Amino acid sequence: MKVAEARKLLGVGPDASPGTIKKAFRHLAMLWHPDRNPAPGAGEFFARLSTACDYLLERAAAHGAAGKAAPRGEDRRQDIALEIERLCLGGEAEVVLESRRECAECGGAGHVESGHSQLCASCQGSGRVRHGRALFRCEACDGRGYTRRAPCPHCKGTGEAVVRRVLTVDVPPGVLPGDELRLEGEGYPAADKGRPGDLRLRIQLQPHPLYTLDGGDLVLERPVSVFTLLGGGTVTVPSPTGLHYLELRPGVGEARERSIPGAGIPARGKRPAGDLRVRFVPVLPAVQTPALAGLYRAIQAEIDRAGQDCMPELTAWEKCWLQGL
Template identity: 30%
Template sequence: MARDSYEVLGVSRDADQSEIQRAYRKLARKLHPDVNKDPGAEDRFKELSEAYDVLSDPDQRKRYDAFGENFRRVDANVDPDAYRRARAYAGADATGGRSGGWGGAGPYGDFRYSGSGDDVDLEDLLGGIFGARGRGRGGWGPVSGSDQETEVELSVEEAYTGTQRTLSLRDAAGPRTIDVVIPAGVVDGQRIRLRGQGGQGSGGGEAGDLYLIVRIAPHPRYRLEGRDLHVMLPLAAWEAALGTSLPIETPGGPATVKVPVGTSSHRRLRLKGRGLPNKAGKPGDLYAEAQIKVSKSLSAEERKLFEKLGKVSTFDPRSSQ
């Protein structure tokens, strides 16, 4: 069961929009994966973003207050007070907690309750509360479709430039395909909301939403941390010692990295703004990590030069200086 959105943001249930926004910004700065390297920070940041998405939207917040975590599954015409009374009667609280078992989904959330006694048909129960309200000649009136989610895997290059996908989905209406556009600069774990592309409604009810969960596949060259890209930069010993400028490939095209004099292995050389783009703020950076390499098969002349360097140099790599 998901944590209460107010609890996630650390605000009271009567907090105004400015309080909610301040709380989100404060926690987002603390938990953002670009800043917080704790293994659980990314999951907490996703939970925070989801809670803010709900509470920052007045309509969604109103429904969340009324129906709890079931708010996306409950028909728009359901009366909140009657809904709470019906669920309490069946042994469940308004936020979706259960004291027995439930079956398939209906317009009021879960459809059948099975407790210690006989089954209770929630449709009949709610029908007794509402009378004919919400029922058409053939049963329930307009019933909104359920929200759905699916994962979509992208390469680093696709995450950088944006891409298109044709998704194959299956729901109560049968199999279907939809074409979606993935914007440039998405990050791993990001949720993309497609309005009206979820489960189909019935009786004229609106379709639910489809949420795409972005997963960025491992890459043979790039390592991704949030929007920052990391890549290894092999250097010859003399390039590291004397400094140089080298071409480097990035997802956005060729770039040039300047290697300072006296660069050691593992030094990170930053190319500002050459990470994943970000339409809502600053882009990520690209970090080229120096990796000094030496040939395993030196020519006679190369060996003599290295021997000469070893005799004249006063550098001690094992010194703390």
Template identity: 30%
Template sequence: MNEDYYELLGVSRDASTEEIKKAYRKLARTLHPDVNPDPDAAERFKKVSQAYETLSHEDKRRQYDMGGGPGMGDFPRGGAGFDFNDIFDMFAGASGMRGRNQGPVPRQRRGGDVLRRVKIELRDVVFGTEQQVAFRTAVLCERCSGSCCEPGTSPTRCTACNGSGHVQRVQQSLLGQMVTMAPCPTCEGHGDVIDKPCTGCSGHGRTATERTVTVRIPSGVENGTRIQLRGEGETGEAGGPSGDLYVELSVKSHEMFERDGDDLVTTVAVPMTTAALGATVPLETFDGVQELDIRPGSQPGEEVTLKGLGVTPLRRERRGDIRVVLDVDVPTSLTEQERELLEQFAALRGDEAERRKGHQGGPFAKLRERLQNL
């Protein structure tokens, strides 16, 4: 290599050691193989690293300036003035070479969340309810209370890492000898070792069991609503915080009522005479039997409203209504006496003449009338 070291680093020949160091770090950030995969960049990185190794070392720089040539050192070997911590700091985020300031990994871990689906009745939507939800989950080990150790024992400091949870690993790289940090394989990064794991939980601090939780279901919930119960899920390992329990609601269909927002809607069949004359009929609701007033002359599809007997919406007190749709039942078969009475009724109203006139009409009525007039 016959390049000028000062020119490679982009500094003047009277640059200070700090200026040389700053210039090298700037170039290394763009040329290091962990950042720039270009082969030419890797070759240039080797050159600027050799230049930095020479110019950052007081004796080597003096010999280089006296004409000793650019061969003072074949490649950086960590000589005086070459700070490997600077390189670690530059590339820790990209290549994960550093493990500085990392402490032991806690054994405690948050437990998982639990989801259970529950079916409820429409009545429960109207008034709200409480329901028992049973599920299998992890709970704190009663034998060790989450310590993971047999009663009377405790974890001991790991001798392999001296309780730090990490060990140093020496590797050879383009920069020479590199020291990295890795989780201790003996203690798995925890910093301590459990010599006698709890026989009740096999050293996990929790066991599996069946639990039953009371869930309060407010009125006004809808199909698919999820209720969150914090801390009612799985207990974490080694006594870690518990996850949450989620209860997803599924509302069963009702044989009589359908929900429409905050209202309940139903259809009631009433005889033709009742619709014509009017009446008060009983209606079974979630609040007991109510009287339904059908006014005289009610028409098919007409609605009768019962105020305040519907669903209580979430976070509000005012209930919706019950809307009753009238389905007027017209008889499909009549006895002789019923027919006579209806015909008398029709005659009184003048409906009989209209009925006969309607029967005489049709597509051939006008043609028949013209033929008769010929």
């Protein structure tokens, strides 16, 4: 059970004292204890309340011992790039936290004493270094020109070591770029005995070869045969949660975008679910056969015979650029 979930179940805030937690639990227990409430699921819910209460009390005991006045560590902020699939479905994601510590090999000095003397790299053995016009005694070798000091091979002379920690993060479905995931206690350590700060992960989007995001809407381009767009038919559309089927009625090919309500990023909190927006890209045949060529000519002849203005854009163009020549 997570802290946030336990607090939500009992309806208590982060600063609730053990007394407040117990009081909140007693009040809810009166409503949900299976001896009092015959509703199906009441017993199960009571058990969850009980777990939440125990969990929060144990936490309060552990943290309370540190004293309320101990200052909390600083929050740590970092970005986490997630795929669109993760925003839709939720699940686990990994984040690498890097911290710089003093190099343990050289104690942070950046250099170690080597077994044999070598030419001082700072003064090239002269014992002196030039600053402007003046010469000064070389500090790296104390003016000797030779030194036993060598750059620490572990930290390459920086005196710092980079420590990497990999954390697994639970991503709930329905998060969007710019949202923040907060991992309690994973921030910077506190001075004294205070509890560490939180890790606040700002969500960023990894580019996807098929989908783009517009708010909570998923947008994708779907190539469709121009004859299906004109004549109608079923078009299959992928989404991170599965396939969708769009029925196209015979039309004039102008409805180039269709929405599937609620099939975008799922709802989260007060935010409603987004849509899946499908943009049709008309595709013309790349291969010609005599039979197809005959059919195309027959279609054009039928359009000419219809006597109406079937292609107003074409008519307007010809009127503008061909007449009077």
